[in-house]
Each structure stands twice: as structure tokens, then as C-alpha cells.
Amino acid sequence: MELETPKNSLLYRDFESHPAAVVKCGRGIYLETEDGRTILDATSGAAVACLGYDNREVQTAVARQLMDLSYCHPGFYKAKVAEDLASFLVNSTHGLMSKAILCGSGSEAVEVAVKLAKTYFTHLRSPQPERTHFIARTGAWHGATLGALTLGDFKGRKDPFVDLIPQMASRVSACSTYRGLREGESEEAYVRRLAQELDDEFQKIGPHKVCAFVAETVGGSASGCAIPVPGYFPAMKAICAKYGALLILDEVMCGMGRTGTLHAWEQESIVPDIQTIGKGLGSGYGAISAVLVNANLINSLKASGKLFAHGQTYMAHPLAAAAALRVQQIIQEENLVANVCKMGDYLGQRLKSRLSSHPFVGDIRGRGLFWAIEFVVDKHSKKPFPTSLGINGKMHTRGMKKGYEIALFNANGTYDGYAGDHFLVCPPYIVTEAEVDDIVERVSRVIKDTFAGIVEPILKGQGLS
Ligand code: PMP
Structure with a gap:
């Protein structure tokens, strides 16, 4: 007897059937x-x-890559196309960010950013291993894996797993002209208020315990395109610098051209220590994200002579890298x-x-x-x-x-x-x-x-x- 082909086998949120269009x-x-x-x-x-x-050109680039090299273990080798993409990304920051780590999703990139920040403090000449706390923001979304969830502020996705997620983050107000700026308050005064709130949070946690402040440069899915007011990020970065903590900007959604510059931070007069990118990087032609790391951090990590204890099977995947490289070239060429x-x-x-x-x-x-x-x-x-x-x-x-x-x-x-x-x-x-x-x-x-x-x-x- 022939079995009927089962329908609705793809499990998403609804255990019964996927309600979305096919x-x-x-x-x-x-x-x-x-x-x-x-x-x-x-x-x-x-x-x-x-x-x-x-896009025919991206399709062709992926197909060619598939014929040349379908996979290459990132721990043993470096796929040429992955190296080419990393160089392209580093160049796109005019060398301010000097290395790229290629991952498979935005959530992974966030996890890597967090682990790298921790690694930086562990490997400093005078190590600061007690820096294990992250200050994130209200209305944030940084992804669905356990570490990323803890940075985010999406109760519906977070609460069911609250017993599992690491308790490594606290939260300050995000910058939102619509919901945060008070009536009659100037943008300058608003920035001062937010900077004070961040400063207070450092004091509350203990400045020597804070590893990084994490923010979406332009708030995305959870806060709905919340644009920072002028001077906000320089003020936040100054507080991080005051206490020796890092600034991690999550540009998984707002980066790679989406908000009008390749990197959203280019409009904010600051450079992050660590930056995540995703979505627009490969335009969906490959599952790819990346972490870009500031030259200062890399120099310090290099000087330590230590390794970054991280690796995943599908990092720097050649097909995804080929897709992203061609996508980025087209964005530039056109x-x-x-x-x-x-x-x-x-x-x-x-x-x-x-x-x-x-x-x-x-x-x-x-x-x-x-x-x-x-x-x-x-x-x-x-x-x-x-x-x-x-x-x-x-x-x-x-x-x-x-x-x-x-x-x-x-x-x-x-x-x-x-x-x-x-x-x-x-x-x-x-x-x-x-x-x-x-x-x-x-x-x-x-x-x-x-x-x-x-x-x-x-x-x-x-x-x-
Ligand atoms: N960070 C931000 C800012 C995001 O918008 C998202 C996804 N919406 C993520 C991280 C997680 O990315 P992914 O869904 O690819 O894991």
C-alpha cells in the first residue's frame, strides 16, 4: 500500500500546520x-x-561556486571565496574593522560578538575576567538563540525559556524620539538623560564587571526603525570608554546599506568595537552573517598570542560566501x-x-x-x-x-x-x-x-x- 504524501510537515510555530502561504x-x-x-x-x-x-548574476556566482567547492571545513582550511568576502568587508570599513568572522545567521553573529568581547578582556595583558555583564536596551531584538535572547527584550519569545537563558544582561532605555523624548525636551537634553542612565547602570552593576554595551544602531523589528537622535551614540560610546567597556553594534537588520550607508554607524560619528551584520549581507541567496572586529581589538588579541575558542561546522560556508560577495559587488557596482x-x-x-x-x-x-x-x-x-x-x-x-x-x-x-x-x-x-x-x-x-x-x-x- 502506498503511503499518502504527508502535508504540513514543516514545523514552525503552529504545531498543527504552518498557516502561511506556500x-x-x-x-x-x-x-x-x-x-x-x-x-x-x-x-x-x-x-x-x-x-x-x-538576480541572475548572484545565481550564477553560487552555481559556479557549487561546481568548484561546495564545502570547506573552516577549522582546517580557508575557502578562497570566504577570504575574498572578508577582505571586501574589511575594505568597506576603510580598515577600521580589520577582521571578519563569517557565520550562518544573525543570532550566531550576536553569540560570536558576545564571546569575542569576553575573550578580549580575558586575554588582555592585565586580564579582566570579571567583565561578564552586558548592558542592552529596551525594545531590542538580537536573535533567538539563548545568549542572543538574553540581550533582547521580546517577552513573548523570551519568557518561555527564562529558566534556560544566561542571566548576563541588564537593560537601559533605547533612544526613541516617539516614545522616549519628553514633551518640551531638547534632543541634547534627551541624550544627556540617556547617557546618565547608562552611566548609572554601569555604577549599579560595577563598572569593572561590564563587558559591553549592546545596541542596534537603528532599532529594528522590535522597536520599529527607531532612529538615534544626533549625538546619542557618541555619548553612549563615551560612557563605555569612561569605564573601559566595549561597544557592540548589532547591524544584522539595519546594516549593509538598508539605512542609506553601507554601515549604519557611518551616520553616527562613531566606530564600534564589534559589529554584527546579516540579512542584507547575502540578500538571502545564502544563509550568512558576519562579525566585524575593530583593528584595536584585533591588535590586542594578536598580541596575546591566544586563540578565540570558537568554531562551527558551517562557518565561512563557500556557497553563502559566494552569494554574499556577488551581492555586495552588485550593490557597489550599481x-x-x-x-x-x-x-x-x-x-x-x-x-x-x-x-x-x-x-x-x-x-x-x-x-x-x-x-x-x-x-x-x-x-x-x-x-x-x-x-x-x-x-x-x-x-x-x-x-x-x-x-x-x-x-x-x-x-x-x-x-x-x-x-x-x-x-x-x-x-x-x-x-x-x-x-x-x-x-x-x-x-x-x-x-x-x-x-x-x-x-x-x-x-x-x-x-x-
Ligand atoms: N539582530 C537583529 C538586530 C535582528 O534584527 C535579528 C533578526 N531579526 C537578529 C539579530 C537575529 O538574526 P537571525 O534571525 O538571522 O538569527
């Missing part, structure tokens, strides 16, 4: 589903597919970061002019092709919707329906009320003006129809509006 193929910035829908991907997956889904700036400005203007007056749109913020729309019950109080309403889930579901067909990166308001429901609009770097118009049109309809059809009646029933 995607057959990707063309440009569109995804085609098995049931005949063509979805405009306004989120590049999750700020990943910066070149869209069918000057796509300039398109990010141009189309990003246009997208921001269009979203604002179309949606700012919507009664439930609290904020529209972003930089480059990295925008978020945050929803609130009341614009004045900025009160978020109850998470039980699942506003963002509803937006996402509607977006995927026939007649809308737009993919939105939904992040709901489960972040301790740090940010309400919001979704990200972060299309591929190759997006055109006409496509931006189409995105804004579809996004506006999704928001309008979701509130009118589903949420407004609930709000009235609950006396929330």
Missing part, C-alpha cells in the same frame, strides 16, 4: 504562491532580500545604496502624506529603505492597542489576501508597551518609484480596511475609541 518562486520583488497569488514583497522577507529574488537613499526618501514622504492623518497611525519613522508605521488607540496619549487585538497579525493576514497581495513585516506590541503594534516597510534596494507608489497604495488600503472592517467595531464594543 511560496513557489520569487521574481524581482514579487513572490508567487502555490495557489496563484503574486505577492509584492514590501519587506524583503525581513529586511533580507535587498536584490530581490532572482550604486544601489544611492537608490536606497533616493527611494527611501520618496517612500517616507509618500507614507507620511498618505497616512499621517489616519486616526490610528501614531508614527511613521525610518531612514533609507527602512520604515515603520506604528499604530495607537489615541494619538495624543500614544496608548498602544491591547495586544489581544492582534492588530498587526490582522494587517499581515489582510495584506496576503487577494486584492491586496502585499507582504508586510508585522511585529506586534508585545514589547512591554515599549512600542505599540507596528509593521515595517523595507522593500528591496532595487525598488522603483512606480513600485513605491504601488506599495504605498496597497499599504494604505490594508490599514484602512483592517481598521474599518475588523478593528473599529471591536474598539467601539470595548469602549476603546
